[in-house]
Amino acid sequence: MDRAPRHRVFSPGRILAIAGNALTELTRQKVFYFLLLFALLLIGSSVLLVRFSFQDQFQMLKDLSLGAMSVFSTLLAILATASMLPKDTEDRTLYTILAKPVPRFEYLLGKFLGAAGLLALSLLLMGVVFAVVLVLRERTAEAEILAESAGFGADATAARLAELRATVFNPNLFAGGVAIYLKACVLAALTLFFSTFATSSIFTVLITAMTYFIGHFQATAREYWQAEAGGSVLSRIFLGLVSILFPDLQMFNLVDEIAAGTAVPAGLLARTAILGAFYVVIYLMAAQFVFAQKEL
C-alpha cells in the first residue's frame, strides 16, 4: 500500500501554485489595457513637446514616462490586490483552497507574489513601450540633426549626435524602475493587509488611498509642524505616532531626480530595497495575524 506523501508545513511549490493562479486571474481581468493608455500618453505627449529643443523633449518624455509608470503601478497595486480576497470569497475559491491542507499564510504569500508578479510584468511592458518610444524619437532627432548639419563639419555633427545619445539613454532609468516597483510592492502588501479585515473592496481601496497620501505627506507635515509648533510635546507625540504607523512612501520617490540625471549608488538602492522588503514582510505578518483569526 502506498503511503501518502508527508504534509509539509511550508511548501514553496504550493505558494508558487497560488501565485501563478493569482497572476493568471489578474491577467484575465484585462488589466493590460492600461498599456494602450500608457502608449497613447507617450505618443500624444510628443505633439505637445515639439516646441522644445530635443534635449528638453527627451527630459520631459522621461519625466512623463516614469511619472506615468509610477501612477499606473500604484493604481494596479491597490486595485488588483484589493479585489483578490473578496473575489476568492465570492466565487468560493478561498474555501476550496483552505479546505485543503494549505496554511493561511501560504495563501496570503501566494496572493502577494501573484500581485508582485503582475506589477513586475506590467512595469516591464511599460518599460518596453517607453524604450521603443525613446528609440523612435531618437531616430527622428538624429535625422533632424543630420539634415541641419549639412553645412557643418563632421566633428560638429558627431558631437551633436553624441550629445543626443547621452541625453536619451541613461542607465539610471533602470534604478528608477526598481524604485517604482518597490513602492508598488509595499502598496500591494499594505492593501492585502487592509483587505484581511475590510468589509468590501471599496473600503480597502479607500483606506489604502488615504494611507498612500498620508505616507507621501507625512515627511512634509513633520517638517512643517516641527518648524511651526516649535516641537511641542503634543505635536511630537502625534508626529511620532504617524511616523510609526504609516509608511514613509517618499523614501521610494527617487524617479524625479533619476529622470533629471541624478545617479543612484548601488548601495543606496540596495538599502532602499531592504527597507521595501522590510515593509512588505511586516504588512504580510500583520495580514497573517488578522487572517489567521478570521472566521470564514
Added chain:
Amino acid sequence: MTADSSRRRRLAPLAAFALLGIFGALRLPFETRLDAEHRAAGFRPARLGLDLRERLGQAGFLAALSGCRAVVADVLCLQASTAWERVEWGRMNWLFQTATALAPRAVFIWDMAGWHMGYNASRAAREDSRQPREALRIKAEREYLQLARDFLERGIANNPAEPRLREQLGTLLRDKLRDPLAASQAFDAAAALPGARAYLKRFAAYCLAQVPGKEREAHSRLRALYDLGPQEHLPSVLRDLKHLEEKLSLPPEQRIYKAP
C-alpha cells in the same frame, strides 16, 4: 470558548496595528539614516511647503506629493511656454519660479527660465510700445535680466556639476549684462566640468580679451590655445590674437602676425 475566539477575532486588527507600531518604531532609525543618505545623494531636494501648496493648487500639490513632482514641473513649463507665446511675462516668471521650486534638479527648466527672462522678456520690456519713457523701459529690461541671472545662479547652486547652466550664464553676462570678466569666469567654470563643450575655453579667453588690464592673461591663454594645433587656428582666435599683440606691443618674435 466561542466567546473567547470571537473576542480574539475582534481584537486581531488592533493587535495587528500594535505589531505595526512596534515594527514602525524599529524601522525609524534605519529610515532616518536612509533619508539622510538619499538627500546627500541629491534626492528629494524640493521642500514642498505650504507656499507651494498655494501656488500649485490642491490637485497639483497632491500630484507633486505623490511622486509626480517632475511631471507637475513639466506641465508648469508647458504653461510657461504658452505664457511666453501670449507675452504674459509676469505669469511666465511665476510659473518658472514654481517649476524650479518643484524640480530643482531639472537643469532644463532653469535653462529655459534663464533664456526666456534674459532674451525674450527683457527684449520685450525694452521695446514695449506702451511705455513711452525710455528710462522705465531700460529699468524693466534690467529687472528681467536680473531675474534671468538669478534663475541661472540658483540653478547652478542646485546643480553644481552641470556645465550647461554656467555656459548659459556666461552667454547672458557677455551678451546682455556686458560683464566680460564675470562672463569669462562663468565660461571657465563651465569648461572645467565634465561634459563641457570644447569651445568654452575659447569663449572664456575672448571675454577676458575685452577686460581692461587682463590683456596679457588673455593673450597667453589664446596663444596656448593656438599652440594646440591647426584645429584651434580659428578666425576668431587669430583676430583676437592680432588685436592683443598690437595692444600689448609685443616684440615680433612673440607674435603670430608678423608686421609686413
